[in-house]
Amino acid sequence: MKNFIILLAIVFILFSTCLCTLSKSDRKSRNTKSKKTKGERTDAKKDEDELFLDSYIEPSAVTVESILEEYNIVFSGERKLSSPTLGYVTPWNNHGYDIAKLCAKKFTHISPVWLQIRPSDSADGPTCVITGDHDIDHDWIKDVLAANPNTQIVPRILFEGWMPENMQNFLYEETWQSRCLRVVTSFLKRNEMHGAVIEIWLQAFSLTAGRMKMETIELLNSWAKAFHSYDMEFIIAVPPAVDSKGQIMAVFTPVDFVALVDEVDYIHIMTYDYRSTARFEGIAPISWVRSNLEVLLKESPVSATKLLMGLNFYGYEVKQNGLDAVTGDRFIELISQKNANLKWDPVAFEHFVSVNNRLCFYPSLSSLSVRINLASRLNVGIAIWDIGQGLNYFTELL
Template sequence: MKIALLNALTVCFLVLLLAIDDSAYARSVSNDDTIHKLEKGEEKKDFNFVSNSNLDVVKRDSLMEVQCDGLECAAEVAGVSGGVPSVWKRGLVTTQLNLTLLLQEHTQTASNVLKKFRGRTLGYVTPWNSRGYDMAKRFRTKFTYISPVWLQVREDPDHVPIITGTHDIDPQWVQDIKIGAEGDELEEEGPAVLPRVVYERNHISWEDGPLIISKLLTLTDEHDFDGIVFEIPVMEETVDMLQQMARAFRAADKLLILVLSRSSKDGEMPVTHELFNKLAPLVHCFSMNAYDVSIPGPNAPYSWLKKTLEKMSPMERQRILMGLPFYGYDNTEAITGSSYIESLKVNDVAKIRWDAAAHECQHTYTAETGSRHVVFYPCLQFLQDRLKLYKAYGVGVAIWELGQGLDFFYDLL
């Protein structure tokens, strides 16, 4: 009898506990909008941590920061664990550039090397900055065109036009750019290779045109070039030959890009609109200088670039690749990325400042001789502001030149 009574009391106690627990659970459900009852026929889904959570990851040892939300975070966290994140995630695209962070991070490039800038992108490569050859191969998928600066139009002792510089041509490198090097993880088709040809004679006659055109087309066929970038003063005296050249290149299924000098300080085009319109329907596009404006001082002031773009017609903008410098100036001396970094290391540089009017980074230092130096060299914010401006106006980009930049510049392209 006692045992039966004890068992009954135990059962009543357990029922009471369950009722209390159910009541507490019911209250928690009613106060949480994120929990709902399954409707009839609805399947219970597994809880997805990524899509239902926010995540901030900070790795202080490598000074990289990831801030993302939901499903977007899954890709970013995978990117951090599997390689180097972009300059955006590392907090390097800023007007308040940290000198120590710059020196630590400039050689680190994102593992993702796919093209980001949606417009057409041309990259120049020069023999005197041979590092550009490696950069072009490493980041070839980011470019529409690669232009090695190899060739010149000169003349022989009899004043007959000849093509020089062919000793610089590297056939294997050309193929590596176009189709990828052996073992290249990205097997996508690469950019078109169009060597730059600069006209170095101080005169031209009407009979020279056909001979020059013929020699250039023969050269492109022999070396599997996709065309050329041709630099010659664009003016009334040369327009006839350039029209002939454009038609001949088009007939041969080759690309012809013409080089234009920079605009005036008022933003006026270096050629008249009438002359531009004579050539635009025939050539592939134009590569336009957009730097060396105020030396010493800002290299490519933002307001000047914007003014230049505003004075172009929409049709003209569609045919333009605007210059983007990967070099800067120490007073009046041009400097590349390597010399810039060395200067920051050996000189007493207090701070890198942002010139809000020009949208350029600059710093000062005093040399051992006592002379004061002002340095303007591209920072990531400098590049990003111009890429954003070019995208807004529908122009492409022509980078001078790949061997002069810092490694992490390529994250933005």
């Protein structure tokens, strides 16, 4: 088992330098410290394609004082964005349940992270089983839909507990796929859900060493058609296409995007957890995010409305031995310390705080607004991981 894990790690490193994984009342006007003004374009190329940098929240307007004064305000009014907005909700960041209810009008899709699909056996042959259903909260779903009947409840279903052999067999055997499809669609219909976010791409790629992409694409396109026959939406989550050097990676390519985009409803590209071989350079540097979107849209520009840009509501505390994930509570704890110093990274377009020899990158109104503007400029939607990890007042931007 240990050797198997090491092998998977080596395969993953060879093909990708990005790790992904896929967490009360409105005020009529914001504090003038946080008003929207023209942001500086310090290190950005100033051309007509970067108009998304012309209107975002000025970094200098976001201060320790303004955050501490305003971070807990929830903006629950009508949505500002015209493109799809998907919010993930995780049981381990359960404040997201409240945000989803209070701000249901802000989201076209809510994806609770409850479920896994695992290999199983039946009298008829190999099949699948859905686990995690003990986390389902039907009353919460009713509350979200009561607040916004148009919100689509699309749980994330993660392929988990698969080994290389059974993943390969699954991708080869259409009868096995059909049994699993019936399990999934029956489960979703029984629980009155509107579709699902299926997360299999990275798992299938890793477990088959990238040799069964065609079979994975055929599976997803087939399942998408079946979902549509039941009037359900089919969404997939995929890793970034471009690495830290701007090179297209093998895991998910523009060719893969084109092969999938006609059948699936949305493709969520996980544009966060940026990794470089040098020092930590941000969670999702803006130039890298833009490159990932544009390299896909270059091959299929008419499909922009089916692309969801990943947007992180979490941060990272940088340590000598690695990174620690940071949620809103921890960030507020850090900036509440007397010597906290909030700074702006003009290359990554992200705020970070330094305090007591600690360094923490965490989203801000400035960093989020410039990314949302980029998505709007390219006519793509956003997928937030996850809404329970963010500060309440991030909802102002949605």
